[in-house]
Amino acid sequence: MKKTIGIDLGTTNSVAAIKKVHTEVIKNSEGEQITPSCVTVRKKAMRAPEFIVGRNALEWLQQEPENTITAVKRLMGRNFNDSEVQELIAGHGLRYKITSHSKGSTNSLAIHAAGKEFTPDEISSKILEKIKNDAEATLGDEVDTAVITVPAYFNDKQKHRTRTAAALAGLKVSRLLPEPTAAAISFGVDTVSGDEGCTVLVFDFGGGTLDLSILTISGGQIIEMGKGGDMWLGGEDIDSLIIDHVLAETAREEEIDDIHSLIENQELSRKNRFLAELKSSVEKSKIALSDRTETFIEIFGLLLDEDGDAFDIEVELKREQFDAMLAPMLASMVRLVRDVISGVHFTDDLIDNILLVGGSSRIPAVIKALQDEFGEKKVLLHDRPMLAIAEGAAILSHRLGDVVECPGCGGEVAREKDICPHCGFDVDAHMVDKGLIDIVHTVAHDYYITLENDERFLLVEKNTPLPCSSTEVFQLINVEQELVHMKFHNVVNDKEESIGDLWLGIDDTDVLDEVEKIPQLEITLSIDENNLVSVEASLLEYPSVGISGTLSRGKADEKLFLSLEQSINDANKKGYDEFVVIDLLRRTRSILHTIRGVVDSVTGEVDESLYKQAEAKITKAVIIAESGETTYTKIYYAEAMIDSYGMLISPALKTRISKRIETLRNVDDDGSYDQTIKEQQKLADILNEPDLDWVHLLMTIEKAVEICHKTDKIKAAQFGSAIDKLIHLLMKGEESVAMEELLQKTMPEVNKVLDAQDRAGMEIHTDLRK
Numbered sequence: 001m002k003k004t005i006g007i008d009l010g011t012t013n014s015v016a017a018i019k020k021v022h023t024e025v026i027k028n029s030e031g032e033q034i035t036p037s038c039v040t041v042r043k044k045a046m047r048a049p050e051f052i053v054g055r056n057a058l059e060w061l062q063q064e065p066e067n068t069i070t071a072v073k074r075l076m077g078r079n080f081n082d083s084e085v086q087e088l089i090a091g092h093g094l095r096y097k098i099t100s101h102s103k104g105s106t107n108s109l110a111i112h113a114a115g116k117e118f119t120p121d122e123i124s125s126k127i128l129e130k131i132k133n134d135a136e137a138t139l140g141d142e143v144d145t146a147v148i149t150v151p152a153y154f155n156d157k158q159k160h161r162t163r164t165a166a167a168l169a170g171l172k173v174s175r176l177l178p179e180p181t182a183a184a185i186s187f188g189v190d191t192v193s194g195d196e197g198c199t200v201l202v203f204d205f206g207g208g209t210l211d212l213s214i215l216t217i218s219g220g221q222i223i224e225m226g227k228g229g230d231m232w233l234g235g236e237d238i239d240s241l242i243i244d245h246v247l248a249e250t251a252r253e254e255e256i257d258d259i260h261s262l263i264e265n266q267e268l269s270r271k272n273r274f275l276a277e278l279k280s281s282v283e284k285s286k287i288a289l290s291d292r293t294e295t296f297i298e299i300f301g302l303l304l305d306e307d308g309d310a311f312d313i314e315v316e317l318k319r320e321q322f323d324a325m326l327a328p329m330l331a332s333m334v335r336l337v338r339d340v341i342s343g344v345h346f347t348d349d350l351i352d353n354i355l356l357v358g359g360s361s362r363i364p365a366v367i368k369a370l371q372d373e374f375g376e377k378k379v380l381l382h383d384r385p386m387l388a389i390a391e392g393a394a395i396l397s398h399r400l401g402d403v404v405e406c407p408g409c410g411g412e413v414a415r416e417k418d419i420c421p422h423c424g425f426d427v428d429a430h431m432v433d434k435g436l437i438d439i440v441h442t443v444a445h446d447y448y449i450t451l452e453n454d455e456r457f458l459l460v461e462k463n464t465p466l467p468c469s470s471t472e473v474f475q476l477i478n479v480e481q482e483l484v485h486m487k488f489h490n491v492v493n494d495k496e497e498s499i500g501d502l503w504l505g506i507d508d509t510d511v512l513d514e515v516e517k518i519p520q521l522e523i524t525l526s527i528d529e530n531n532l533v534s535v536e537a538s539l540l541e542y543p544s545v546g547i548s549g550t551l552s553r554g555k556a557d558e559k560l561f562l563s564l565e566q567s568i569n570d571a572n573k574k575g576y577d578e579f580v581v582i583d584l585l586r587r588t589r590s591i592l593h594t595i596r597g598v599v600d601s602v603t604g605e606v607d608e609s610l611y612k613q614a615e616a617k618i619t620k621a622v623i624i625a626e627s628g629e630t631t632y633t634k635i636y637y638a639e640a641m642i643d644s645y646g647m648l649i650s651p652a653l654k655t656r657i658s659k660r661i662e663t664l665r666n667v668d669d670d671g672s673y674d675q676t677i678k679e680q681q682k683l684a685d686i687l688n689e690p691d692l693d694w695v696h697l698l699m700t701i702e703k704a705v706e707i708c709h710k711t712d713k714i715k716a717a718q719f720g721s722a723i724d725k726l727i728h729l730l731m732k733g734e735e736s737v738a739m740e741e742l743l744q745k746t747m748p749e750v751n752k753v754l755d756a757q758d759r760a761g762m763e764i765h766t767d768l769r770k
């Protein structure tokens, strides 16, 4: 039977667990419960690179730090220009290279390893892949589904990227579960039933982050009340404090003026080996200090002094020294806990327990600081703090599976059954006792859409329970508007963060012809239990004209959308005339169609050839608009000639025109700029043949009819009847005096109308208003 498991995909370590009757952590292929979240990419001659994951990758960290990726979770869903990422680059923590992705916008992010670019999702998927494969080997069954935990502060994009990583690893995600909720479940808070509600503060202090969450458990629901913490504070920072101490002590003992330069100047492989050894020895000592009162950090014969002689590092670290070192960090940690409590307007007595999980919460000084502040009884340390989150995820994955465990006899009961087939226990009546509780998550931020003049419209408010959706009707700016650019954003910590764009091309010319009043667009923004955002938009009066999908932010199509937006802004600045604008709009719709296929909506994989095609189409649209050599107005004109006055054109000439139109259309879609111009000329040459002189004249009068329809209905009717009379006379096959007279009377009027027509630039509208 296929299995479903729980995965704690951590910054430093990852853990997998499964719940059968009891919850068990699944050992990896190295026989360990914890898999370091570390990936080494190894170049292979003539072959795809090899990925080494976990403990073995940590070993490569010494030899190939530039190809070994640690803490990829910090980069998930992040942009290269994010201050957090820039901070990471500027700090000393990052030994591999990151840049913006060559296939993405300046905001995208690529990790460089073994001479290739990888997205954080791709690297993260390698960790998940190992967990899946190892779990399958250990369990002897296929593992196809998982509950994966994510930090409570992950935004939609970061969650989406986690889903993508799972999809790339071949795992279905049955739920993305906030880590604090998983921790609370592993403490058994779900056994609280009926009216006995309780409120807990989950204190998750891991390798990279401090994650705080207040959860209320009541009536079979877990409700997130508030969250906080510091995503840049964890065990690694504690290691750095000890490293600084060890280096300062060594410098003092060995009388070295500048120990950092000394390390920097060691031969590269020696330096890397030393730094890795230092880190590992410091971490071991830190862990040892949780159970002992003193420890030693020792590294023998690795560093060379200025004369090239090896010397040893031997530094003693006592618990009191360590506690003193930690004091400022502990103070800010307590402040962060206070901030979360006051953020939800709670007092301490409303918090029943502070639940400690994460490896760093084992540190006695951490436990003591919390006990001193909130009272000894309130603070509970998990028995297995580093495994708690995976265990919580496993419990939920089990509940979400097809079978549940009977509270009466412990046997398996199909989920849809009310009564246990083994012991007759009324499973349905004991939903809460059995632990089948609902987890209610809420929206973490406000969601806005940007309207005309940069106005913001609130679509979904923070703290709305998930899943939720909001439907609003907006108006286009203009009756003839053919493009709508919907831009969405969040407000996170008072800062606007774009969550992506969606474009609608209204290419149903029948609709536009019919429309008399400004069309209305109905937009529905939905957020599911996993915080995944999707948008549906359609014209209220013409529901078939619409678009739906997830948003583009940070994906390869974002860069294409940005250049498209740029080309439209430029066109508006230059004020192109109507013909150019019509042509550009037609091209834009075709470009949007191409862009839509660029990113696979499930795996996020990029179709390179479509990406290039879209890029080329945008460049061509810009050149054609600048040159004024429009294709589509020429095609529309030729088609309109045949449609309206085909009876005046010989069948042979009609066939030649149709063939030219077809070739021009194909070349315009796929060909180069030069080929397009050449084909345009060939069509123009046929249309210039003398046999079509009369038809051009009729087309000119028809243009005047079109203009007068809006401004002078009587004149429109007069021109219309002139067209009918002319056709009638032309069909008779002779050019008569009556025709001459009619033309002499009509044409000066027609020319007056056409000359008066405002040929000033036409603006391309893409906005909405409420």
Ligand code: AMP
Pocket (backbone or CB within 6 Å): 010, 011, 012, 013, 205, 206, 207, 208, 234, 235, 236, 283, 286, 287, 288, 290, 357, 358, 359, 360, 361, 362, 363, 385, 386
């Ligand atoms: P986690 O992110 O929950 O896997 O926690 C990993 C972090 O916990 C690493 O920084 C470890 O060094 C740290 N850690 C693990 N065990 C202990 C311990 N007994 N005492 C102090 N820190 C620990």
